[in-house]
Amino acid sequence: DQQVKQNSPSLSVQEGRISILNCDYTNSMFDYFLWYKKYPAEGPTFLISISSIKDKNEDGRFTVFLNKSAKHLSLHIVPSQPGDSAVYFCAASARAFGNEKLTFGTGTRLTIIP
Amino acid sequence: NAGVTQTPKFQVLKTGQSMTLQCAQDMNHNSMYWYRQDPGMGLRLIYYSASEGTTDKGEVPNGYNVSRLNKREFSLRLESAAPSQTSVYFCASRETGTGNEKLFFGSGTQLSVL
Numbered sequence: 001d002q003q004v005k006q007n008s009p010s011l012s013v014q015e016g017r018i019s020i021l022n023c024d025y026t027n028s029m030f031d032y033f034l035w036y037k038k039y040p041a042e043g044p045t046f047l048i049s050i051s052s053i054k055d056k057n058e059d060g061r062f063t064v065f066l067n068k069s070a071k072h073l074s075l076h077i078v079p080s081q082p083g084d085s086a087v088y089f090c091a092a093s094a095r096a097f098g099n100e101k102l103t104f105g106t107g108t109r110l111t112i113i114p
Numbered sequence: 115n116a117g118v119t120q121t122p123k124f125q126v127l128k129t130g131q132s133m134t135l136q137c138a139q140d141m142n143h144n145s146m147y148w149y150r151q152d153p154g155m156g157l158r159l160i161y162y163s164a165s166e167g168t169t170d171k172g173e174v175p176n177g178y179n180v181s182r183l184n185k186r187e188f189s190l191r192l193e194s195a196a197p198s199q200t201s202v203y204f205c206a207s208r209e210t211g212t213g214n215e216k217l218f219f220g221s222g223t224q225l226s227v228l
Contacts, residue, residue, distance in 0.1 A: 043219030089156060
């Protein structure tokens with residue numbers, strides 16, 4: 001039972017354009033969401049997070065949007081750069097209910113075309 | 115600043131052999147985790163340790179054992195390796211008690227079981 005889903009295994013975007021990565025979840029107890037970025041042969045690194053009390057969080061070129069009613073979040077990267085080419089994982093946890101373990105999605109491989 | 119250090123980086127085992135994956139963190143984090151990453155499956159939690167002296171099962175614990183040796187070290191043992199355990203293994207740690215869900219990952223161990 002995949003509680004966090006990333007339905008697009010891969011995405012290609014032209015350099016300078018906007019990249020939009022999507023994530024859906026099924027567990028209504030999730031109240032904290034994170035995005036991780038992973039380069040080949042490296043561990044995932046934290047990118048940006050959002051609490052369920054917000055619907056948007058921005059950090060430089062990266063913005064995460066949360067739609068609680070649709071159980072959907074998205075990561076926007078503007079403008080996209082070649083160094084953004086990586087696998088992106090969405091993750092969720094249910095902090096308010098004492099579950100502090102992260103549940104990860106299957107990942108989306110983003111390729112930025114120069 | 116080493117962060118989370120995993121050894122070895124690569125390992126090839128024959129079916130039935132045993133081995134221990136080592137993990138150490140120097141950030142004074144209470145919680146430590148072992149994940150495995152498989153194609154199309156994302157990151158799945160094997161075991162975690164919320165504090166020194168405690169361990170708990172994650173999503174996919176079968177075939178594995180763990181030891182939280184001290185606050186810094188958390189090892190993962192395969193007693194009798196199987197081809198289904200071919201994967202990339204990541205150790206991670208997290209600060210607790212602050213509401214900070216951010217996991218810090220090691221660079222991974224690529225394990226092949228023949």
